[in-house]
Amino acid sequence: MQNAITINNQQLSVKEYQGKRVVTLRDIDTVHNRPQGTAGRNFRVNKKHFIENEDYYKIQSDEIRLVGLKSPNGGIVVTESGYLMLVKSFTDDLAWEVQRQLVNTYFKQAKLKHKYTDYQRMMIETRTENARIRKAQILTRLAQDYDGTYRQVLQAHATLELTGEYLLPLPKIEKRTYTATEIGDKLGITANKVGILANRNNLKTDEYGAWYNDKAKGCNKEVPTFRYYEDVIPVLERLI
Template sequence: MNQLKVIGKERIGHIEFTGIEGGFGKDKKAMLVKDIAKIHDKELRQINQAINMNRKRFKDGIDIVDLLNQSDGFRKFAQENRLIGSNRTQHVYLLSERGYAKLLKILDDNKAWDIYDQLVDNYFNMRVAIKNNEPSLVQQRRLQIMEDNAATRKASIMYKIAMTTESNSSRQSLLAQAAKELTGEMTIPVMKHKEYSATEIGKLLGITSNKVGRIANELGLKADQPGQNEYGRWSNSKSKYSDKEVPQWLYFEKGFQAIKEYLR
């Protein structure tokens, strides 16, 4: 087991949290998901659910450690530091810097990325690089983030142009280019699934379609436009108010079940 140790209280802005080293390698810093939830002003169950919905994206021992489902040493650490809320607690997640970056892609809001910059500079491994006078490591990470964001913006522009063109072939070409920016692949695969609109899910669960959309955003169910994932896909539908087609997120069965589970 990579030895875990509490290194004291850390602070980001006005938020105080527990600094932890280990779990992902010697002297590697980590963060408890309960502290991440507090920093992002979200409930712990919301962050846990977002992780669970995307669990296969987090690699055990590299991105994430579940203190309750690993070695006895990790469980003992959780018990000694009073991290187990109750007998009903199923997971006590610990994230590495890489795992935290993956979580931010799921949360996907400007505040999340602003906080990430603060944590990289003042808590995770980048702080060591700064102290060791190795600013190139910091610059490399920031350049990578900037490149990823630039690709997303470029794909978004292509998508918007595609939605306004009257030529179907031009539209498909632009959508394929947008997909390549996001995934590296020119094709946009369409999987065969039972599909639900937000309105249909709302009727089945007794809530509004707007609430369905808000829950989906909170759980990070939607892929970047114009793509798809295991929870659903983007489609074009005719607007009620004009002749233009507008993007609509269609939910697969797994997406429907995620919304349903959230409401329990």
């Protein structure tokens, strides 16, 4: 058998996925002389402990050629970490020897420099692109259920998934501002006192608030008025 490694007198065909050496559940049963289905049962029972894309991969039908699976429907393949987790219950002498062979010969070789074929690179790029498109579609559908800021945020992230950049800008989130009177009420002082402390200590800056044009009392003339962020309160408390 070409491109295979002998483990426990069994020919194990080499399988790699996303640059990692992997084995099927059937491979594990074969090299360990276990009844077919043993590794699969262990996997299902302990699946909550396995991390997808780290301990195992779900291979889709369109990727069978990449891995060398025989099932037309794809299947589960496990990495070195997943394999070692699966065979924890295999404690006989043979199991220890098979583990040593798999780790030292089969998995160790996967750490050598890996070169993708053109077909493999194409499939990886296609899967990555399809994943981005699916995410963008989900975000776009979610955006239809909202209005205003939430819709803008979701639509902006959808363009990021598709293009790698925000073609639609994220909405600017304005911080709440307070009048001098409102700040004074929080501190137990007058609005005039707030203004005096702010002017003396140069607190009317972008860090502590923003300038707005408000209508002056008794006329229609607009005058610049400084409104404060809540961040100014602890500063004023220390100054009082």
